[in-house]
Amino acid sequence: MDCRAGAIWDERYLAYDFGDHPLNPVRLDLTIRLARELGVLERLDVQPPTPADEAQLLTVHSPDYLAAVRRASQDQSFTGYGLGTGDDPVFPGMYDAAALIAGGSAQAAMRVWSGEIPHAVNIAGGLHHAMRDHASGFCIFNDVVLGIRTMLAAGATKVAYVDIDVHHGDGVQAAFYDDPRVLTISLHQDPRTLFPGTGAPTEIGSGAAEGTSVNVALPPGTDDAGWLRAYNAVVPGAVRAFAPDILVSQCGCDTHHEDPLANLDLTIDGQRAAIASMHALAHEVTGGKWVAYGGGGYGLVRCVPRTWTHLLAEATGVPVPSETPIPPAWTEHVRKRGVRAELPATMGEGPLAPVTPWAPGGETWLDAAIGATRRAVFPLLGLDPHDPRD
Numbered sequence: 001m002d003c004r005a006g007a008i009w010d011e012r013y014l015a016y017d018f019g020d021h022p023l024n025p026v027r028l029d030l031t032i033r034l035a036r037e038l039g040v041l042e043r044l045d046v047q048p049p050t051p052a053d054e055a056q057l058l059t060v061h062s063p064d065y066l067a068a069v070r071r072a073s074q075d076q077s078f079t080g081y082g083l084g085t086g087d088d089p090v091f092p093g094m095y096d097a098a099a100l101i102a103g104g105s106a107q108a109a110m111r112v113w114s115g116e117i118p119h120a121v122n123i124a125g126g127l128h129h130a131m132r133d134h135a136s137g138f139c140i141f142n143d144v145v146l147g148i149r150t151m152l153a154a155g156a157t158k159v160a161y162v163d164i165d166v167h168h169g170d171g172v173q174a175a176f177y178d179d180p181r182v183l184t185i186s187l188h189q190d191p192r193t194l195f196p197g198t199g200a201p202t203e204i205g206s207g208a209a210e211g212t213s214v215n216v217a218l219p220p221g222t223d224d225a226g227w228l229r230a231y232n233a234v235v236p237g238a239v240r241a242f243a244p245d246i247l248v249s250q251c252g253c254d255t256h257h258e259d260p261l262a263n264l265d266l267t268i269d270g271q272r273a274a275i276a277s278m279h280a281l282a283h284e285v286t287g288g289k290w291v292a293y294g295g296g297g298y299g300l301v302r303c304v305p306r307t308w309t310h311l312l313a314e315a316t317g318v319p320v321p322s323e324t325p326i327p328p329a330w331t332e333h334v335r336k337r338g339v340r341a342e343l344p345a346t347m348g349e350g351p352l353a354p355v356t357p358w359a360p361g362g363e364t365w366l367d368a369a370i371g372a373t374r375r376a377v378f379p380l381l382g383l384d385p386h387d388p389r390d
């Protein structure tokens with residue numbers, strides 16, 4: 001397997017900073033430091049991001065929204081277009097900070113699509129809630145939509161997008177809801193219990209794109225084994241049936257059991273297994289073409305750095321074993337920053353619980369949820385919703 005991997009990174013990403021807010025850029029800094037200490041970073045071909053220009057951003061956002069973000073960058077009293085809210089407060093330079101992340105995601109996509117490298121990761125990306133004409137859910141520009149649109153413009157005919165963030169990937173789904181070239185799959189906590197309130201299994205795409213929006217609404221409390229059962233029952237079958245040219249993953253890690261904003265119960269090891277599954281799926285279905293973005297994740301110290309270091313390592317084809325000790329230099333750095341919380345000793349949380357396959361007729365909330373998604377979209381993808389082999 002050819003697992004040469006690139007990453008898009010430099011410290012300018014840390015300027016995407018809402019201040020006193022759950023999305024703190026320290027999580028990116030601690031991820032890169034951990035990846036460096038473990039020797040992961042040196043196995044990646046790292047390029048600095050180039051900001052998306054206005055023409056690129058106009059493929060995703062409306063002209064008046066872009067103008068609003070420009071104004072908000074200079075005028076801290078600006079409100080409107082979802083800006084100046086608790087979720088998306090304005091800050092100086094927000095246009096440039098968001099454009100840099102969007103540009104990085106377009107760059108990651110094109111490094112893979114052009115054939116330069118089989119895998120590319122932009123951990124600052126994955127801002128999946130941003131809409132065409134407004135900010136939402138900590139997201140200003142939708143870098144994921146830009147990455148996918150960039151590849152479509154460069155000749156990709158079919159793109160599969162798998163979003164494992166705890167929140168519904170609503171902005172990406174909305175952008176491609178009527179576009180049969182893009183399969184969007186989102187696994188998330190049931191929208192009746194969590195922001196943004198969309199992502200029901202009945203949202204299946206429209207017109208010629210019916211069957212290309214796939215939503216798995218997971219009960220609060222879903223753990224590693226349950227989450228992976230849902231993933232295995234929906235994602236590989238749907239992606240194989242769609243037969244994309246390229247796989248794009250949004251790897252939000254706010255499904256973690258300690259995440260302060262949501263209620264799923266995954267461990268670092270469950271998230272690591274999900275990432276490894278998407279990587280393997282790319283080798284099986286797209287000849288290895290795999291673009292991975294970050295996303296949510298508010299366990300800034302104990303979760304995000306470990307999970308996204310696993311993401312970076314997985315992309316290089318040399319995963320970091322779960323029992324690997326956390327390098328003392330990383331722990332010292334975190335302590336020097338004044339963090340008092342108990343810090344992890346290893347890169348995982350113990351052995352992964354066994355995963356049992358989904359079977360039709362299960363009566364738990366989880367199995368009913370999986371069944372609802374399969375019944376809604378599998379026939380439209382040429383699959384049998386009742387056959388567990390599909």
Ligand SMILES: [Zn+2]
Nearest residue numbers: 001002003317
């Ligand atoms: Zn690979």
Ligand SMILES: [Zn+2]
Nearest residue numbers: 165167254296
């Ligand atoms: Zn999220």
